[in-house]
Amino acid sequence: MxxxxxxxxxxxxxxxxxxxxxxxxxxxxxxxxxxxxxxxxxxxxxxxxxxxxxxxxxxxxxxxxxxxxxxxxxxxxxxxxxxxxxxxxxxxxxxxxxxxxxxxxxxxxxxxxxxxxxxxxxxxxxxxxxxxxxxxxxxxxxxxxxxxxxxxSDFESPVRKIVDRFIEKGINDIGMIAGKELTVTEKQGVRDPRVATFNQYLSEKGLYNSDFVFQGPFGPDSGFELMNEAIGKLGDKLPHGFMIGSDSMAVGVLRALQQHNIKVPDRVSIISFNDVAIAKYTSPALTTVHVxxxxxxxxxxxxxxxxxxxxxxxxxxxxxxxxxxxxxxxx
Incomplete structure (x- = not known):
């Protein structure tokens, strides 16, 4: 290794x-x-x-x-x-x-x-x-x-698996911090199948809450800002489980949670996407979807x-x- x-x-x-x-x-x-x-x-x-x-x-x-x-x-x-x-x-x-x-x-x-x-x-x-x-x-x-x-890549199936995993662990308040992208020339928003599947699957289970979904650019700075926004907006109602759009966003998410003394995974469980090299070296190491x-x-x-x-x-x-x-x- x-x-x-x-x-x-x-x-x-x-x-x-x-x-x-x-x-x-x-x-x-x-x-x-x-x-x-x-x-x-x-x-x-x-x-x-x-x-x-x-x-x-x-x-x-x-x-x-x-x-x-x-x-x-x-x-x-x-x-x-x-x-x-x-x-x-x-x-x-x-x-x-x-x-x-x-x-x-x-x-x-x-x-x-x-x-x-x-x-x-x-x-x-x-x-x-x-x-x-x-x-x-x-x-x-x-x-x-x-x-x-x-x-x-198949991004739809793992979203459903992550939601099911959270529910099996007794986590029914599930949030998402997702990336938002635009094309270069036409500046069109790029549809993220993870967000669409997350919204649909949680709605089917009666667990969807739009207040728990935050979107911004991919990258650690955005992850940090979005989690800080979630903490400030939701306070004690902060979800116990979060799906994160990428490992680099998750790095920023972890930093924000650590600054607020919110324990991972004791208080908030984090699962991200891509399994790039950094996923192994964060503290705690990231549970992630390997693409x-x-x-x-x-x-x-x-x-x-x-x-x-x-x-x-x-x-x-x-x-x-x-x-x-x-x-x-x-x-």
Whole structure:
């Protein structure tokens, strides 16, 4: 099992620096390069050593990122997916290049063999990507209506499992701190299937309370602010169970609860999503839904190669299962 010492050794920094970076300590004065290096090392070591890069032969693939590099470091879900893409590409002798949607060179990208678009894109953006005449695989949403192959995680099933788990533990007052996202070009709100399933499933059980649902940007600062808002608004009526939209949000949630001397999991049980490396190093360690991000990236490469080989193949939607990882933050 990877330890903080392993991360520190590979990143070339102290153990305390690693701990503070993984807990998004904003009082730590380190450069962005150091922060990125530590987070990337932690993510790599959580799974396995990445394959050594092979000679640059074979297909050339562009990874089009939805987020900027800085945004990606505040919520590591997409970074994990990209490692899966890179690992699979390296094993097949393909080369990849990362670009953000806004930085695409429209003339240069046509020299690639295909595109893997990672994130949440609106109609304008999807239409633009398809206009380059290259095979496009999308990771994150269902884009079958645009004739594109796509991959997404099953986020609906774990929401129901988490609710059932809370109820089995005698927790019937259940809250949610969820992420809220907008597309880059059209500034459209992105539907989160976890929020929709949470609202519907709790309503079916007669347990839904809109006062217990808080939404804001993904990331630790937002998690901290939203939990503080919940504590201030609800006081003693603060739910005993909370579902959190991402592990990075949960880091901020834990910090807010600790500052208010609210014990986890004795008073509030926390279950989050994604199972990025930081989930193991919080205090308490996070119970979280493991999303098979590396598998999503690997499958995207496979689907792209199939699409290149057979351009007229019927578009497919692949849904990857998730699983709950039990740690210390929930009863």
């Amino acid at each position: 990877t330890t903080i010492k392993d991360v520190a050794n590979e990143a070339g920094v102290s153990i305390s620096t690693v701990s503070r970076i993984l807990n998004f300590d904003d009082t730590l004065s380190v450069g962005e390069d150091t922060r990125r290096r530590v987070l990337e090392v932690a993510e790599k070591l959580q799974y396995k050593k990445r394959n050594k890069r092979q000679v640059k032969t074979g297909k050339q693939i562009a990874i089009v990122q939805w987020h900027t590099d800085k945004e990606e470091l505040s919520d590591l879900y997409y970074l994990q997916i990209e490692y899966g893409i890179e690992n699979k590409a390296a094993s097949l002798g393909a080369t990849i290049e990362r670009v953000t949607y806004e930085s695409i060179d429209k003339n240069r990208i046509k020299n690639f063999d295909g595109i893997i678009a990672v994130g949440k894109f609106d109609k304008t953006e999807v239409t633009e990507l398809a206009s380059y005449g290259l095979p496009v695989i999308c990771i994150g949403e269902n884009y079958l209506q645009y004739g594109l192959d796509c991959i997404r 098979h991000t590396e598998l999503m990236g690997e499958r995207a490469i496979e689907m792209l190669l199939q699409r290149i080989k057979n351009p007229k193949k019927v578009p497919e939607l692949t849904i990857i299962a998730t699983e709950l990882v039990n740690r210390e933050s929930s009863k």
